[in-house]
Amino acid sequence: MASSMILLTDDLLLDYARCHRRAYLHREGDRHHRAPEKDFVLKLRREHQQQIQRVLAGQTVVTPQYAPQDWPAGAAATETLMAAGVEQIHRGILRWTAPLEAFPQWTGLELVGRPTLLVKQPGVSRFGDWCYQPVNIKLGKRPKSEYKLVAMFQGLILTQVQATPPPDPQLILREGSSHRVDSGYWLGKMVAAVTDCVAALRGPEPPEVFISRQRCSLCPWYDHCHGVAVAIQHLSLVPGVTPGRYASLQGAGVTSLAQLAVLQPEQVEPEIEPAIAHHLQRQAQAIFENRPLPLGRMHPSRPSLAPIELYFDLEAEPDQDVDFLFGVFCVNHAKQTETFHGFFAEHPRDEPLIWQQFLALLHRYPTAPIFHFSPYEVETVKRLSQRYRMSQYSMRSLLPRFIDVHAWLMQVAVLPVENYSLKSVAKWLGFAWRDQGLSGDQTVCLYNQWLDTADQEAMAMIRRYNEDDCRATHLLRMWLHQWSQGEPGNFSKYP
Ligand code: SF4
Structure with missing residues (x-):
């Protein structure tokens, strides 16, 4: 069972937004089941650092000094720079441990955010006639929803730290484009995500496994999760079973490979189109019987071998x-x-x-x-x-x-x-x-x-x-x- 005291960093929230189970395993999983980071992930990390250096080249930034992972010291050093009115703070730490009246379900959390930059803006805060805005430099080309959740999370901590809400957070993306995060729209989504994340992290078991090639391929828990999925013949191992279709199948009482292999399309209508349901059934049948099955017509235009x-x-x-x-x-x-x-x-x-x-x-x-x-x-x-x-x-x-x-x-x-x-x-x-x-x-x-x-x-x-x-x-x-x-x-x- 996860302990009730939880350190919730923006990185952990980002993991949760990408895969609920991953966030849980990062905190509670057996380290022996975690593989080293893949070369490609390390390459992306290097590129991200290079991107930050490019964006910051020629700008004046001040970096607070603190030992790695020493969040209290990092937060204290950052607040000293904020109080001094430094124009741009790079790698600052935002930290909040006191209860938040509006969110009693978050009691017992230590919140830590690490925006790429804290940029001084006009306004009034507990530091004086200025306040700070979180700015994140991201490797992605699009302003993904998980980036926005994380930016809002940092903004919420910053609201507590400087005793006033910051201007809308900003994202600077791969090709240099800038994107403003609409706080009015994203605040509620961020609060819901944090609340769900905390509940999941406090749960007795990791969230259910769901193997998705795109999402899981670079994950350090892949071998472990895949082993779990194989052991229980999880339906996410059937090609074509997306999270949405999985929920529909569950709703119709189809929870095993054997049941999916004899699925009748009307069992899952209208949530899943009949043609797709039929295809899922054939796919499950092929796996269940461990043999290839014909589909449609044989291809008429590729009959023979060329010399x-x-x-x-x-x-x-x-x-x-x-x-x-x-x-x-x-x-x-x-x-x-x-x-x-x-x-x-x-x-x-x-x-x-x-x-x-x-x-x-x-x-x-x-x-x-x-x-x-x-x-x-x-x-x-x-x-x-x-x-x-x-x-x-x-x-x-x-x-x-x-x-x-x-x-x-x-x-x-x-x-x-x-x-x-x-x-x-x-x-x-x-x-x-x-x-x-x-x-x-x-x-x-x-x-x-x-x-x-x-x-x-x-x-x-x-x-x-x-x-x-x-x-x-x-x-x-x-x-x-x-x-x-x-x-x-x-x-x-x-x-
Ligand atoms: S392998 Fe997939 S299911 Fe498992 S933690 Fe990673 S992303 Fe989540």
Whole structure:
């Protein structure tokens, strides 16, 4: 059971806004179940610090001195600077421990906020003829709701500290845009979020697990939570079960995989559309019976193997707006040969060079279909064709050659998998990446490592990862070929 005294920091509230369970585990979870932060998370943190330095360059800011995590000392040092009327305070600490009359349910809380800046503004406060406004510099491109909740939370503590409400908090976002948080609108939402958060943190058990690929993939508790979800066959492991649909299923008494596998759409109408309910049922059935199931019509336009086929995957570093590796796995069915071509940009300025090398390879096999997984590859080809002024005529002849294997799969089969990422699907087919545990996010970190240190092993790992993605796409394509002909076969080709 969580203790009744709670230190509620703005970081913990941010975690709660993203995942209720994560906030609880951060406070109460077994540290042995927590994995080290992923390289990609560390990279984002570094970028955030660089962004703050860029925004503050040339400005005068004063930073209070205090030992790490010593909130009382940090708050005292910050209030000294506020009383002195310092124009901008960087990394100040806002702290409040006294009861708040308006929120008796918060009794026993220590509230701590750490805005990037406290900026002096006109007004009257207990410090004099001035007050302070919280300003947060955020790495995100959009003014996300969790940023606003946190800014309001800091504003509430600041109201107590300076004995007057601050002006609306401000957010400075990734591309330098500035956003004002509407206190009138967000105050009630923040109070509700804090109240719910405190109740959850004081609860005897962590909030229910819910695995969401997007939200959980970078979380240090993922392995632990995933293990819990697998052990109880949680419905969030069924692709297509979103939090909203999960609530609807629960409301209809569908709480287990076995029940979902025999779902009748009318059980969950009108909350879930019949077509979606039917799909969820098929998906659960595939997992429950551990076998692929047909879906819709077999794909009529992809019947046979071409003499030569190309499998394409690319790696990109979005922050530098560069596509740094074009990988093409060339399979010659007639000659029974397989060759991988990896066009690697040793520096971001080499992107036009590898783009031309990539196009030259495609032109060498002018009739070969180009298989890829997900729309991203074709979108990138279209974007680069504009960036490097490829003719409309060339594009018109090139684009029809691309075949999205993921889209093909989604039209014809449901698989006993937790999600339809290439990793998950190819693993089900028996494929294993040579560098196990490496992810696309990490290749971005490896590329930055390569740029910083020319580490040959980093480049080799990126190449291997990309080649394995191409090979996995090939394996899936071959499975789909047989599946479309009613012969799923055994594809444990890459043990
Ligand atoms: S893995 Fe997912 S469910 Fe678990 S704490 Fe992290 S975000 Fe929440």
